[in-house]
Amino acid sequence: xxxxxxxxxxxxxxxxxxxxxxxxxxxxxxxxxxxxxxxxxxxxxxxxxxxxxxxxxxxxxxxxxxxxxxxxxxxxxxxxxxxxxxxxxxxxxxxxxxxxxxxxxxxxxxxxxxxxxxxxxxxxxxxxxxxxxxxxxxxxxxxxxxxxxxxxxxxxxxxxxxxxxxxxxxxxxxxxxxxxxxxxxxxxxxxxxxxxxxxxxxxxxxxxxxxxxxxxxxxxxxxxxxxxxxxxxxxxxxxxxxxxxxxxxxxxxxxxxxxxxxxxxxxxxxxxxxxxxxxxxxxxxxxxxxxxxxxxxxxxxxxxxxxx
Amino acid sequence: xxxxxxxxxxxxxxxxxxxxxxxxxxxxxxxxxxxxxxxxxxxxxxxxxxxxxxxxxxxxxxxxxxxxxxxxxxxxxxxxxxxxxxxxxxxxxxxxxxxxxxxxxxxxxxxxxxxxxxxxxxxxxxxxxxxxxxxxxxxxxxxxxxxxxxxxxxxxxxxxxxxxxxxxxxxxxxxxxxxxxxxxxxxxxxxxxxxxxxxxxxxxxxxxxxxxxxxxxxxxxxxxxxxxxxxxxxxxxxxxxxxxxxxxxxxxxxxxxxxxxxxxxxxxxxxxxxxxxxxxxxxxx
Numbered sequence: 001x002x003x004x005x006x007x008x009x010x011x012x013x014x015x016x017x018x019x020x021x022x023x024x025x026x027x028x029x030x031x032x033x034x035x036x037x038x039x040x041x042x043x044x045x046x047x048x049x050x051x052x053x054x055x056x057x058x059x060x061x062x063x064x065x066x067x068x069x070x071x072x073x074x075x076x077x078x079x080x081x082x083x084x085x086x087x088x089x090x091x092x093x094x095x096x097x098x099x100x101x102x103x104x105x106x107x108x109x110x111x112x113x114x115x116x117x118x119x120x121x122x123x124x125x126x127x128x129x130x131x132x133x134x135x136x137x138x139x140x141x142x143x144x145x146x147x148x149x150x151x152x153x154x155x156x157x158x159x160x161x162x163x164x165x166x167x168x169x170x171x172x173x174x175x176x177x178x179x180x181x182x183x184x185x186x187x188x189x190x191x192x193x194x195x196x197x198x199x200x201x202x203x204x205x206x207x208x209x210x211x212x213x214x215x216x217x218x219x220x221x222x223x224x225x226x227x228x229x230x231x232x233x234x235x236x237x238x239x240x241x242x243x244x245x246x247x248x249x250x251x252x253x254x255x256x257x258x259x260x261x262x263x264x265x266x267x268x269x270x271x272x273x274x275x276x277x278x279x280x281x282x283x284x285x286x287x288x289x290x291x292x293x294x295x296x297x298x299x300x301x302x303x304x305x306x307x308x
Numbered sequence: 309x310x311x312x313x314x315x316x317x318x319x320x321x322x323x324x325x326x327x328x329x330x331x332x333x334x335x336x337x338x339x340x341x342x343x344x345x346x347x348x349x350x351x352x353x354x355x356x357x358x359x360x361x362x363x364x365x366x367x368x369x370x371x372x373x374x375x376x377x378x379x380x381x382x383x384x385x386x387x388x389x390x391x392x393x394x395x396x397x398x399x400x401x402x403x404x405x406x407x408x409x410x411x412x413x414x415x416x417x418x419x420x421x422x423x424x425x426x427x428x429x430x431x432x433x434x435x436x437x438x439x440x441x442x443x444x445x446x447x448x449x450x451x452x453x454x455x456x457x458x459x460x461x462x463x464x465x466x467x468x469x470x471x472x473x474x475x476x477x478x479x480x481x482x483x484x485x486x487x488x489x490x491x492x493x494x495x496x497x498x499x500x501x502x503x504x505x506x507x508x509x510x511x512x513x514x515x516x517x518x519x520x521x522x523x524x525x526x527x528x529x530x531x532x533x534x535x536x537x538x539x540x541x542x543x544x545x546x547x548x549x550x551x552x553x554x555x556x557x558x559x560x561x562x563x564x565x566x567x568x569x570x571x572x573x574x575x576x577x578x579x580x581x582x583x584x585x586x587x588x589x590x591x592x593x
Contacts, residue, residue, distance in 0.1 A: 009492050010406055016398030017407075017417050020466070023459045024420040027427070027435045034438050089335035097332055106340060108582070113343045115578035117520025119547045120567055123554045124346050127353075154342055161339070186318050187325035215428025217523040218551060244430045244523070251434075251527050256442060268434040272427070279426035 035269035038063075038262025047266065053228040055250065055260040063263040065243065065270060067230045071145075072242040072271070074233055075220060076213040078149025079156055084206055086153075087160035091205070094161065095168035096190045114158035122222030125151040130223055139237045143225035146236040151219050156209035163208055167201025168194060204285035211278040215271065217244035243271045347571065354568030357561040367533050372562040374569060376535045377549040383536040384454055384529075384545055385518050391458035393511060396465030397500075403466075404473040405495050425463035429524040432460050437527035451539040453529035460524060461514045468510025472503035475592055505588035509581045516577040519570070522547045546570045 039047050042063045050064015094106060129150050134142030171194045179189035195202070225239020226249055241249070246267050254261040321329065361371040399417065407414045436456030446452045476499050484494040500507075522545075530542030531552055544552070550570055553563035 006490055006492050010402075013398045013402035013406055014413075016395045017402040017413070019395045020399060020424060020462050021416060021420045023462065024423050026439060027431070027459075030435055030438045030443070031431070086335045086338055089332050090339045093332040093336040097329075098336070106336060108579075109340055109343050111578065111582060112347075112575050113339075115516055115520070115574050116346070117522070117547055117570060117574055119520070119522050119551045119554070120350065120571055121346075123550060123563065123567055124350065126554055127560075128349060154346075157339055157342075180318055183319055185321050185325045187321060187328040188319075191328055211426060211428075215430065217428065217430040222551075222554065244428065247430055247434060248523065248526065251437070265434060265438065268431055272431050275426060275428060275431070276423070279423065282426075283422065 031265065031269050031272060034262060035266035038259055039266040039269070041259060042263060042266075047263070048270070051230050053246075055254070055263065061259070063259070065246070065263075065267050067228060068241055068243045068246045068267060069270065071224075071231065071240040072214050072244070072274070074145055074231065074240060075148040075152055075224065075242060076210055077233075078145065078236075079152030079213045080206065080210065082149055082153030083156045084160060084209065087157050087205075087209070088164055088202060090157070091161045091164035091168060091202075092190060092195065095165045096186075096194065110158050110161055114162070118155070118216060118219045119222075121151055121155055122219035125219060125223035133237075137237055141225060141239065143223055143239055144237050145224065145231065145240040148220050148224040148240065148242075149236075151223050152213045152216060155216060155219060156212050159212050160205045160209045163205035164198075164202045167205065168198045170201065171197045200285050204282055207278060207282045207285060211275060211282065214278065215244065215275055217248055221245040221248050243267050243274075247271075347575075350564060350567050350571060354564035354566075357565035358568065359565075362562060362565050372553065372559045372566075374546065374549060374562075374566045376533050377544050377546045377566070378569070380450070380529075380534075380536045380543040381519055381545040381547075383539075384450060384457065384543075385515050387451070387454040387539065388457045388461060388518055389511065389515070391454060392461040392465055392514065395458070396462050396510075397469050397507060399462070399466045400469035400473055401495055401500070404470055405491065405499065421463045421466055424459065425467075429460065429521060432456055433524040433527050435459075436524060441528055447540070448528065448530040448542045449540045450529050450536060450543050453525045454539070456524050456528050457518050457521060460521070461517065464514045464517065465507075465510050468513065469503070469507045472506025472510070472588070473499055475506065475589075476502050477592075505584050505591075509585040509588065512577050512581040512584065516574050516581065519545070519577065520547055520574050521545075522551050526551075546573070 042050075047063055047065060048069070049066050050062060051066050052062045052064050053067060054062045094103065098106065125147060130142035130147050132142075133139060133144065133147055175193050175197055176189050179193040180186070184192065220242050221244070224242065224245060226241045226245050227239040228241050228246070229239075231238055231240050247264050250260070251264050254264055362374055364371050364373045365375055367373040367376050399421075403414055403417065433456065436452055440446050440452035440455050441448055444452075480498050480502060481494055484498045489497065525545060525548060529545070529548075531544050531548055532542045533544050533549075534541065536543055546566060547570060550563055550566050553559045553566060
C-alpha cells in the first residue's frame with residue numbers, strides 16, 4: 001500500500017514536471033504551424049525583406065515585415081545606448097562605492113522599479129515623455145522612435161543593474177587588494193581591475209536587457225506612434241512600429257484563418273526566434289561565469305586543505 | 309583583510325578618479341530620480357481622482373468605475389494560481405527530492421523552464437489565442453487567459469520553490485528518514501512545510517506578475533468591461549483598463565486613478581514578497 005502510494009506520487013510529480021516541457025513544445029508547434037505556412041505563402045524572402053505592409057489592400061495585399069524588424073532593432077539599440085551606461089555605472093556604484101546607509105534605500109527602490117507593470121511605463125511615457133519631446137523638438141507628434149527608446153531605456157535599468165551588480169560582487173576581493181597594493185586608488189582599482197574581471201557577467205546583463213527590450217509590447221505600442229513605414233536609424237523623431245506593436249495593433253481585427261492573421265503570427269515567430277537567439281547568448285555568457293565560479297570554489301577548497 | 313583595514317593604504321584620488329567618482333554617483337542619482345519621479349508623478353496626478361464614483365459598483369461610460377476590472381483581476385489571480393501552483397511546486401519537488409542529480413530529465417526540464425522564462429508576454433498572448441481561444445474553442449474568455457498566464461507563471465513558481473527546497477538542510481530529511489518516514493511523507497510533512505514561506509514569497513511575486521500583465525491577455529480575455537460572472541465570458545483586468553483608458557484619451561483622470569490602484573497593488577505585493585523571503589532566509593540561518 002505504502003509502496004503503491006510512493007510510486008503513484010512519484011509519477012504524479014514527474015508528470016507535473018513534464019508539463020513545462022509540454023508547454024514549450026506546444027508553443028513552438030502551434031506558433032510555427034500557424035506562422036510558417038503564411039510565411040511560405042507570402043514567400044520567405046518577400047516576408048522578411050519586404051519593405052511594405054499593406055495587409056488590407058483590396059487587390060494585392062502586401063506583407064513585408066522588414067520595417068518592423070528594423071523598428072524593433074532601432075528602439076532596442078536606442079534603449080541600450082540610453083540605458084546601459086547609466087545601468088552599468090549604477091551597478092558599479094552599488095557593488096563597490098555605495099555607503100551602506102544609501103544602499104539600504106537604493107536597492108529596494110530598484111526592486112520596486114523592476115515590479116512596475118509595463119502599462120504604467122507606457123502611460124508615464126504618454127503623459128510625460130511624449131509631450132516633452134513634442135514641445136522641445138517641435139515635432140509633428142511626440143510619439144516616436146526616440147520616445148520608445150527612452151521608455152525602454154528606463155525599463156531595462158533594473159534588469160541590467162541587478163545582474164551586473166551580482167556579477168561585479170562575484171569578483172574575488174584579492175584582485176582588488178592586489179590593485180590597491182600596486183598603488184591604485186579605489187576608483188582606479190574598481191574600473192581597471194574589477195570591472196574587466198566581471199566583463200562577461202556585465203555582457204550577460206546587457207544581453208538580458210536586450211531580450212527585455214525587444215519583447216516589450218505595451219509600453220512601446222503606447223509611445224512609438226506605430227506607423228508601418230520604413231525608417232532610417234537617424235529618423236529619431238518619426239513614428240515607428242516594432243514587431244510586438246504590429247501584433248498588438250492588428251491582431252484584434254484580423255480575420256481568423258486569414259493570410260493577414262497568419263502573417264501576424266509569423267511576425268510573432270520571427271520575434272520568437274530573435275528572443276531564442278538572445279537567450280541562448282545569455283545563458284552562454286552566464287555559464288562562462290558559472291564555470292569560473294566553480295573553478296574558484298575548487299581552488300579555495302584545495303587551498304583550505306591542510307598541507308602535510 | 310577587511311575594508312576598514314585596507315582603507316588607509318588606498319591612494320588619494322587623482323583627477324581621473326574624480327571623474328569616475330562623479331559619473332557613478334550621477335548615474336545612481338539619475339536612476340533613483342527617474343523612479344521617484346515616475347511613481348510620484350502618477351500618484352500626485354491620480355490620488356485626487358480616487359473619488360467614490362470610480363469605485364462605484366456599476367460601471368457606466370461616465371464614471372469609468374474600476375471595480376469590475378478589479379474583481380476580474382482577483383478572479384484571474386485565483387484561477388491562475390490554482391492551475392500554476394500545483395504544477396510549479398510538484399515540478400520543483402520532483403527536481404529537488406526525486407530526480408537523480410544531473411540526469412537527462414532534469415537537464416531538459418531546466419532548459420525548458422529557462423526558455424519559458426525568456427519568452428516575451430506577447431508571444432504567450434499569441435499562443436494563448438491560437439491554442440486556447442481558437443484551437444480548443446474556448447473563445448475569448450477569462451479561462452483562456454488564466455491558462456495562458458499559468459504557463460507564464462510556471463518558471464517563477466518553480467524556481468522559487470526549488471530554491472526554497474534546496475535551502476532546507478539535508479539533516480531535516482535524514483532525520484525524517486531515520487524515524488522511518490518514506491520519501492513522500494518526508495516531502496509533505498518535513499521539507500515542504502519548512503520551505504513554505506519561500507514558496508509563498510514566490511507565489512506572491514507571481515501574483516504581482518498577473519496583476520501587471522497586459523500583452524498576454526489582450527487577445528485571450530478580450531477587453532470588455534463586465535463583472536466576472538462566468539469564466540467563459542470575456543473581461544478586462546486592471547492593467548487592461550489602464551491601457552484602454554490611456555489609449556482612448558477621454559478619461560485621463562480616471563486612467564491616473566486606476567494606475568495608482570494598480571501601482572499600489574503591484575508594489576505592495578512585491579514588497580510583501582521580499583519581506584517574506586528575507587524573513588525566511590533569516591530564520592534558516
